[in-house]
Amino acid sequence: xxxxxxxxxxxxxxxxxGAEKRFxxxxxxxxxxxxxxxxxxxxxxxxxxxxxxxxxFIRLSVYFDPEIxxxxxxxxxxxxxxxxxxxxxxxxxxxPEVQSRSxxxxxxxxxxxxxxxxxxxxxxxxxxxxxxxVQVWLPADDDVDMLIKGHVERxxxxxxxxxxxxxxxxxxxxxKDGNIEKRFNKIFFTTGDSREPELAGxxxxxxxxxxxxIVTLLFSFPIGVAAAIYLEEFAKKNRxxxxxxxxxxxxxxxxxxxxxxxxxxxFLNFFGMPRSAPLVGGLVMTLMTLPVIIIASRAALxxxxxxxxxxxLGVGASQMQMVFHHVLPLALPGMLxxxxxxxxxxxxxxxxxLMIGMVAFIVDVPSGFTDxxxxxPVQIFLWADSPERGFLEKTSAAIMxxxxxxxxxxxxxxxxxxxxxKRW
Amino acid sequence: MxxxxxxxxxxxxREFISKKEPLVSRENRKTVGHPIVENPRxxxxxxxxxxxxxxxxxxxxxxxxxxxxxxxxxxSGCGKSTFLRCLNRMNDTIDFCRITGAxxxxxxxxxxxxxxxxxxxxxxxxxxxxxxxxxxSIYDNVAYGPKIHGLVQNRVETDEIVETSLKKAGxxxxxxxxxxxxxxxxxxxxxxxxCIARTIAVGPEVILMDEPCSALDPIATARIEDLIDExxxxxxxxxxxxxxxxxxxxxxRTAYFHLGDLIEVGSTDQVFLNPLxxxxxxxxxGRFG
Numbered sequence: 046x047x048x049x050x051x052x053x054x055x056x057x058x059x060x061x062x063g064a065e066k067r068f069x070x071x072x073x074x075x076x077x078x079x080x081x082x083x084x085x086x087x088x089x090x091x092x093x094x095x096x097x098x099x100x101x102f103i104r105l106s107v108y109f110d111p112e113i114x115x116x117x118x119x120x121x122x123x124x125x126x127x128x129x130x131x132x133x134x135x136x137x138x139x140x141p142e143v144q145s146r147s148x149x150x151x152x153x154x155x156x157x158x159x160x161x162x163x164x165x166x167x168x169x170x171x172x173x174x175x176x177x178x179v180q181v182w183l184p185a186d187d188d189v190d191m192l193i194k195g196h197v198e199r200x201x202x203x204x205x206x207x208x209x210x211x212x213x214x215x216x217x218x219x220x221k222d223g224n225i226e227k228r229f230n231k232i233f234f235t236t237g238d239s240r241e242p243e244l245a246g247x248x249x250x251x252x253x254x255x256x257x258x259i260v261t262l263l264f265s266f267p268i269g270v271a272a273a274i275y276l277e278e279f280a281k282k283n284r285x286x287x288x289x290x291x292x293x294x295x296x297x298x299x300x301x302x303x304x305x306x307x308x309x310x311x312f313l314n315f316f317g318m319p320r321s322a323p324l325v326g327g328l329v330m331t332l333m334t335l336p337v338i339i340i341a342s343r344a345a346l347x348x349x350x351x352x353x354x355x356x357x358l359g360v361g362a363s364q365m366q367m368v369f370h371h372v373l374p375l376a377l378p379g380m381l382x383x384x385x386x387x388x389x390x391x392x393x394x395x396x397x398x399l400m401i402g403m404v405a406f407i408v409d410v411p412s413g414f415t416d417x418x419x420x421x422p423v424q425i426f427l428w429a430d431s432p433e434r435g436f437l438e439k440t441s442a443a444i445m446x447x448x449x450x451x452x453x454x455x456x457x458x459x460x461x462x463x464x465x466x467k468r469w
Numbered sequence: 470m471x472x473x474x475x476x477x478x479x480x481x482x483r484e485f486i487s488k489k490e491p492l493v494s495r496e497n498r499k500t501v502g503h504p505i506v507e508n509p510r511x512x513x514x515x516x517x518x519x520x521x522x523x524x525x526x527x528x529x530x531x532x533x534x535x536x537x538x539x540x541x542x543x544x545s546g547c548g549k550s551t552f553l554r555c556l557n558r559m560n561d562t563i564d565f566c567r568i569t570g571a572x573x574x575x576x577x578x579x580x581x582x583x584x585x586x587x588x589x590x591x592x593x594x595x596x597x598x599x600x601x602x603x604x605x606s607i608y609d610n611v612a613y614g615p616k617i618h619g620l621v622q623n624r625v626e627t628d629e630i631v632e633t634s635l636k637k638a639g640x641x642x643x644x645x646x647x648x649x650x651x652x653x654x655x656x657x658x659x660x661x662x663x664c665i666a667r668t669i670a671v672g673p674e675v676i677l678m679d680e681p682c683s684a685l686d687p688i689a690t691a692r693i694e695d696l697i698d699e700x701x702x703x704x705x706x707x708x709x710x711x712x713x714x715x716x717x718x719x720x721x722r723t724a725y726f727h728l729g730d731l732i733e734v735g736s737t738d739q740v741f742l743n744p745l746x747x748x749x750x751x752x753x754x755g756r757f758g
Contacts (some may be wrong), residue, residue, distance in 0.1 A: 375604065
């Protein structure tokens with residue numbers, strides 16, 4: 046008797062299961078590869094970045110010399126008083142053997158040029174310190190910082206180091222006396238940009254990004270959702286809406302620098318808005334994010350089952366009531382997800398900001414929407430471009446801060462979706 | 470006893486009619502029977518429906534009487550659901566759908582320019598094939614219609630209308646202790662009765678039902694059928710159904726549709742027992758369909 050059907054089926058089974066098994070292996074390999082790359086990214090950034098969260102400080106006995114400071118009752122003259130001299134004097138006092146002018150200069154360069162600001166702020170807060178001696182931890186220069194953190198070898202030839210043998214000797218003495226140590230780098234999280242790596246902080250860029258994102262959210266979400274609702278629920282389906290739809294889809298794929306050019310032409314040149322301002326950055330990001338939000342919102346609206354619409358219309362709800370009472374609540378999680386993902390993309394965007402002047406070197410932390418500001422990814426770009434060794438770890442640390450924000454935003458998207466998702 | 474008596478009467482009628490005249494041939498697509506009644510609630514005259522180029526409904530003339538249940542039967546794709554959806558302008562939502570002819574509710578053409586669909590749909594409610602409660606609480610499902618139409622002013626009135634509607638829909642006893650639970654947590658049959666309660670809460674004159682039992686089991690179906698029987702005391706009901714047994718159980722009149730034509734309209738007994746048209750007979754005797 047010839048083969049029965051079941052025999053043929055059984056013969057083919059091995060092949061079928063084999064195919065399935067191979068496909069599973071491919072899948073596991075793909076996931077493993079992407080996980081490895083991801084781990085590699087995080088490890089390489091993390092190992093570069095973690096030292097940036099600490100900073101080398103030198104302990105000085107600062108003597109607020111009335112002779113140097115002059116009139117300490119007048120606040121205005123106090124702001125321009127010679128605090129650098131106070132710091133230098135305190136440092137020189139620790140090394141009485143240093144006498145020559147060039148050696149003095151070498152010694153005082155161990156302490157950050159910004160240290161005097163901290164001393165000044167301390168004094169302005171408490172003017173009673175005049176004539177007193179206070180123990181203060183002040184930031185060391187970035188060259189010292191790099192040495193203490195081990196990024197620079199002590200053993201290499203003197204000519205190939207940024208610190209000479211004298212300076213190394215002083216540092217060793219400071220170390221021996223416990224007057225130099227690594228502490229948590231508060232400066233990094235509380236200040237704006239600086240030319241000195243030890244004084245540069247991320248807070249200015251974070252604030253700039255924050256204000257930019259606020260503007261983006263305020264404009265792009267309402268406009269995007271309203272446009273999506275109108276197109277999806279109210280507009281007649283005709284050639285015009287087709288053209289609009291095609292254009293929106295195209296806009297979503299337009300390179301972001303083009304939006305920067307548009308922002309330059311429209312917001313800066315035509316409307317005369319301030320340069321480098323988060324307001325303009327936010328508006329440009331709004332233009333860039335709008336198509337993403339519109340597309341996501343329309344998809345969310347489309348996914349609401351027609352039975353809900355019919356139910357609402359069937360009891361006599363108007364079109365508007367149907368949309369706002371029934372369709373929108375069901376579509377909102379999808380819309381929020383789209384908006385947050387669009388915002389996350391905007392948060393990581395540099396190119397459009399180039400065009401509207403948000404790449405400037407800005408030291409002050411912006412306090413409003415029209416203050417000059419920069420954004421996190423721009424800050425990363427600026428630091429990566431700087432020659433000082435100290436900016437290397439700052440770059441990685443800033444990337445970590447940016448990634449943290451991105452992960453937080455995406456997690457928020459997932460949480461919101463889970464929270465508002467209704468099942469039926 | 471009564472049933473037997475009725476059956477005997479029907480047997481007599483059938484013999485009487487079947488002896489009389491030959492059936493209308495399959496080729497003749499003119500409506501036979503009695504599409505027009507005295508003192509109707511809704512009248513449809515020469516209604517044509519087009520989906521783009523497709524002519525879905527051909528020249529249908531049909532009345533819906535007061536306090537009657539009219540069943541619309543026919544094979545799939547015959548246009549009975551499409552026709553039903555014309556009666557409260559649900560087809561308005563489909564852009565490429567075009568309707569000609571006149572459909573009147575209490576003498577007023579509902580397709581006139583000055584007619585607003587919102588009050589129309591309050592007068593002509595609809596129950597759909599698949600139970601579609603809102604993803605809200607049972608209470609809110611029923612209260613939604615009266616609220617948007619401003620039929621209730623305060624919580625007391627709303628409570629009252631929710632209770633009476635649920636009672637009329639035969640659901641009150643089952644859900645009175647859990648009105649705040651989502652409507653979607655109910656069983657399929659309960660959901661469909663909730664949808665009926667939601668529809669009658671607005672106080673319509675006509676209720677359209679588009680295969681309301683097709684997603685339900687026989688027990689839930691029986692409950693809905695009993696409910697339809699009670700509801701006809703207060704409402705006119707047009708029901709589309711695939712089940713001929715259901716049509717014969719709940720309706721007083723039956724309309725048979727075939728490929729967009731209204732073939733035959735008559736009393737339910739007559740249509741099922743003594744169809745006048747060959748196509749109707751083919752369908753009700755199960756020769757095709």
